[in-house]
Amino acid sequence: GESVGLHLPTLSVQEGDNSIINCAYSNSASDYFIWYKQESGKGPQFIIDIRSNMDKRQGQRVTVLLNKTVKHLSLQIAATQPGDSAVYFCAERGYSTLTFGKGTMLLVSP
Amino acid sequence: DAGVIQSPRHEVTEMGQEVTLRCKPISGHDYLFWYRQTMMRGLELLIYFNNNVPIDDSGMPEDRFSAKMPNASFSTLKIQPSEPRDSAVYFCASSPGVSSYEQYFGPGTRLTVT
Numbered sequence: 001g002e003s004v005g006l007h008l009p010t011l012s013v014q015e016g017d018n019s020i021i022n023c024a025y026s027n028s029a030s031d032y033f034i035w036y037k038q039e040s041g042k043g044p045q046f047i048i049d050i051r052s053n054m055d056k057r058q059g060q061r062v063t064v065l066l067n068k069t070v071k072h073l074s075l076q077i078a079a080t081q082p083g084d085s086a087v088y089f090c091a092e093r094g095y096s097t098l099t100f101g102k103g104t105m106l107l108v109s110p
Numbered sequence: 111d112a113g114v115i116q117s118p119r120h121e122v123t124e125m126g127q128e129v130t131l132r133c134k135p136i137s138g139h140d141y142l143f144w145y146r147q148t149m150m151r152g153l154e155l156l157i158y159f160n161n162n163v164p165i166d167d168s169g170m171p172e173d174r175f176s177a178k179m180p181n182a183s184f185s186t187l188k189i190q191p192s193e194p195r196d197s198a199v200y201f202c203a204s205s206p207g208v209s210s211y212e213q214y215f216g217p218g219t220r221l222t223v224t
Contacts, residue, residue, distance in 0.1 A: 032211045043114075043201050043215030044153070089153065093211040096141070097166065100153040 008087060010105045019077040021104045023090030026071065030092035033066060035075045038087045038103070047075070047088075082108045114216035116202050122222045128190040131219045134183055135204030143213060144177055144187050145201040153201075159185065160207075192223045 013019050025033065031052050036044035050057045050064045050073075057064050063076040073090050085108045091098040115134040123129055135142045143158040157167040162179045170177070174193070179185040189196055199220050203213040 034211050041217075043203070043218050044213075045215065046212050049211060091211075096160070097143075097155055097158060098211060098213065099155075102152045 008103050008105045010107060012107045012109065013080050015080060015082060015108055015110050017080050019080045019084070019106060019108075021075045021077075021088050021106065023073040023075075023101050023104075024071055025073060025090065025092045025101070027092055027094060027099070028068070028071070030094060032093040033064070033073050034091045034093065034098065035062075035064060035073075036089045036091060036100070037084075038089065040086075044089060044100075077106075080106075080108050082110055084108050114202055114204055114214055116200075116216035116219050118219060119217060120220050120222075122224065123192055124224055125193055126191045127223075128188065129192045129196075129221060129223075131187040131200050131202075131221070133185045133187070133202030133216060135185070135202070136214055137183065138206070139204035139214070140207035141205045141213075142179060142185050143203040143205075144185070145203065145215075147199045147201060147218070148197075156187070189221075192221075194223045197221055197223050 032049055034049040035047040037047050038044045048059045048062050048064050050066050055066050061078045065074045087103045087105050089103045090101045117132045140161055144156040145153050147153045156169045157177045158165055159179045175189055177187045199218045201215050201218045203215040205213045
């Protein structure tokens with residue numbers, strides 16, 4: 001797979017724990033914020049999005065929180081599983097394009 | 111649905127050679143994006159097309175890079191001449207016109223220039 005994680009912040013958790021991945025964004029004018037998951041050797045995959053006028057959105061086992069005051073985005077994964085091990089990117093949408101953060105590697109131990 | 115298709119998956123070439131990367135987007139998607147991913151710079155947008163028309167190529171590193179989209183089902187990214195610093199994973203992504211924040215990525219092409 002791709003060696004994109006050698007210099008990335010890493011979060012190590014045990015299977016069954018809850019995980020929280022954080023992201024700071026820069027553009028106050030962004031209208032959507034999105035989380036992507038990238039497994040080794042694959043392209044990024046859309047997980048969940050949140051519109052800028054919301055502060056929380058829930059999906060299946062995932063919750064995204066948006067704090068516009070401090071320009072902070074977080075992804076919470078409940079009952080983390082080994083299959084959740086991947087690099088997670090936050091992205092913000094400007095006009096038709098996405099700007100991706102550097103990513104966080106999540107390692108889940110059985 | 112086959113998803114976004116990219117070829118080749120791996121490319122090893124010598125400095126100075128021409129490299130062509132290929133992409134077939136998901137049928138019906140109006141937007142196509144080319145990205146480059148490296149450890150140092152992360153995921154960078156190079157260029158994107160809307161309805162086969164290049165909209166923003168400000169991310170293309172230099173004149174050695176060019177991209178085309180001759181029809182709705184095919185796009186190429188060409189590097190001529192290639193240099194070792196071009197070594198990276200190149201992703202193509204496509205999205206429906208309405209919700210362009212949900213992009214569907216291909217598996218990528220790992221390019222190594224020696």
